Amino acid sequence: MTIAAADIFSALKASCAADWDAYVHHRFVRDMAAGTLPEEAFRWYLAQDYLFLIHFSRAWALAAVKAERLDEMRHAVATVNALIGHEMQLHVEYCAGWGLDEDTMAALPEAAANIAYTRYVLDRGHSGDLLDLLVALAPCVIGYAEIGAWMARPEHAAGWQGNPYRPWMEMYSGAEYQQVAADVQALIARVAARRIGADPQGSGRWPSLAATFAAATRLEVGFWEMACHPEPLSPPPAAAT
Amino acid sequence: MTIAAADIFSALKASCAADWDAYVHHRFVRDMAAGTLPEEAFRWYLAQDYLFLIHFSRAWALAAVKAERLDEMRHAVATVNALIGHEMQLHVEYCAGWGLDEDTMAALPEAAANIAYTRYVLDRGHSGDLLDLLVALAPCVIGYAEIGAWMARPEHAAGWQGNPYRPWMEMYSGAEYQQVAADVQALIARVAARRIGADPQGSGRWPSLAATFAAATRLEVGFWEMACHPEPLSPPPAAAT
Amino acid sequence: MTIAAADIFSALKASCAADWDAYVHHRFVRDMAAGTLPEEAFRWYLAQDYLFLIHFSRAWALAAVKAERLDEMRHAVATVNALIGHEMQLHVEYCAGWGLDEDTMAALPEAAANIAYTRYVLDRGHSGDLLDLLVALAPCVIGYAEIGAWMARPEHAAGWQGNPYRPWMEMYSGAEYQQVAADVQALIARVAARRIGADPQGSGRWPSLAATFAAATRLEVGFWEMACHPEPLSPPPAAAT
């Protein structure tokens, strides 16, 4: 008997319910769905997301390094290949439409909130095993699917009219991305089943896994916060007087 | 012929002069030297610094893993042993004087600025070689020595009178810590000499090393900023409405 | 001005000429070209090579983790994707023709010579930077291309007649594999140019890089030796009396 993926993620989300809610229903998300998000916030997010994708791909490559079964390795490799060979290109094309060219984004300093999230995930991968790494990656993959699905609810239909962020909303609410996220959840559930058995919450690792999931979720919140109030990358001149 | 350690660090600091100045002369530092820093800011800093020390020690342990010569390895091991076996204990005792007990600090969530810095250093270590790691560690070690020396200047003597932060200032301006920092500088200079030769700035790796040093310096600034304006570890309830 | 890839590899091979010769002209190689290699040796080699490919793919995934430029990362990701998604399948089909099914190979204990090589490469990756890792990977990629080209020389034409190892010889002497190896050489030359400049042998890292290349070459020799005289995976019962 294996655990349904949904059960593990329900438990992980429940273990940090307020943080999860702050992430998937963040003002940034709600304003995007309503079409009222300032363009500057969105452009900042897009540019930092370009840098995020690079380190997120590195984290999936690390999953391939750490995989102990060929099927786990294949899934990780297919994911990093899709990210680097396909998604990245889509992102660059999309950003071009917002006046952001690739060289500009590549030269941009990473915001601290961006560094905090991706390096935290990589460190969980280096200090823990494949399961620790995947649990740290999970809030991004499944949170965006949840955000997409939430945006697609009938009660938010009005917001889609003439919404400048509609292509983004279509992508994450679309069947293709929803399937990607479901596949990742299934992968994590299989990896978890082999490492912590059929009763994840009863396992000695549960507190640590839940802490990883919660920390990564808070770092996602920090990423949205950064976009709403972009932090200065260096302090204002006055600070150094 | 080998390069004097001072030359490399002068070049690294010059390559990010504004960031370096913002770090070593940050308002937090100036207010501490003047004795006017709010106690709450200092207590927040102390508690986060406890968590910082744990991951900073992990980074030095990683230096021991990555060392390719026994003398490099011995220096890294001696450092991590001093940090974990000695400094940590001093820090805990000092914090107790400020009403912070170890269990409380160990249970505290790490602030994003804290995560960003330590995990950035660890990631530079995992993605690069020993030199990349040490250059990422350098702003902390040599910056604190510079801050200590700056505080000890005659023109700041007035601030030491009845200053509640005096033990901290004595430690970092003291001969023992100044020697530790000088030894680390010498280690990095030796490691650099073997990897990038006698003309560091002419080496193909210089732009990448300077970028690492600058990024770590900005993350130090972020750490002081956090202490001055502690970021919320989870967003205020209103944000999630 | 950048160095031609050939120059670096000529220098690396020259620095361990006897080991390189022992590897690319090993008895296993010569007997394969002559069609006189015992089938048992070849089957042993094929089965261990299946396990080798898994860890070799992990090493290329680690290259993606360690890459600092997007083009380097793309090359590493494309390689690991080709290895896991394509080569592995070809290998499994080819092995089936030799009576080796995938489950049997997956369950086989790795020979010590196999473990020594792949884990050495992974460790060079973890302790060093991308260049250290690629130099450790190089003897495999470029040695097999050299072996293929050597087998395709006119003076060895007689050996191809009715040679049971002909498909193997065709693959490694073929244009497709020769191009893969040339691309990897070009990648390593670019990575080297950015890290050790236009005069690799004059760089402080040269002794360490040459030592890595030589060690990996000797471990390739050990792999052929293992196939010629398969080591016992557990000692004979008498040893434990």
Next chain:
Amino acid sequence: MTIAAADIFSALKASCAADWDAYVHHRFVRDMAAGTLPEEAFRWYLAQDYLFLIHFSRAWALAAVKAERLDEMRHAVATVNALIGHEMQLHVEYCAGWGLDEDTMAALPEAAANIAYTRYVLDRGHSGDLLDLLVALAPCVIGYAEIGAWMARPEHAAGWQGNPYRPWMEMYSGAEYQQVAADVQALIARVAARRIGADPQGSGRWPSLAATFAAATRLEVGFWEMACHPEPLSPPPAAAT
């Protein structure tokens, strides 16, 4: 309720009983106890063991990087400090008595059996979590304690008379080393309790942990084999004709 350390190790050893027996009762061990081991075998072992200690220390440093609790980290750091700062010096002094000076040993190429073992352990650490790493380290630590205790049995008393290997036998059978090994067993038991609970063999990770322990044990056997029949570090000239 926590598991007694002895229970886990009994189960791990039982899962690879023949390999374990081949390791702790290897001809090298029996001949040392009898004083009949050829000096050349012992000198070879000592020289390779010097190189082994360096990489074994790196593996313990990696344990400090991967530790998730301060007490686990302290134990790992104390171990690597003892190894590098103390044991290594004892080893060098002891080797000097056998005519092996440190520079000679440091310049010696590592034998393949040596590379295989240490790099396997490091790779288990990088691919798995702290428990995977410690289980890979365990056969060395507890096996040597078992060998020392076996040599100290009354029935082997005759062999101690005029035995040239007596200092080695005294060290590993002595109270100090036996305590070190007992402490490491207790550490592993605590780490295991937090990760796989009170019924290790019932955990989903058991097959993987047992496979790691067995593989490391076989690599220890390979190390003794190497000493009995030192493998050529490069093939004989004739092989390349």
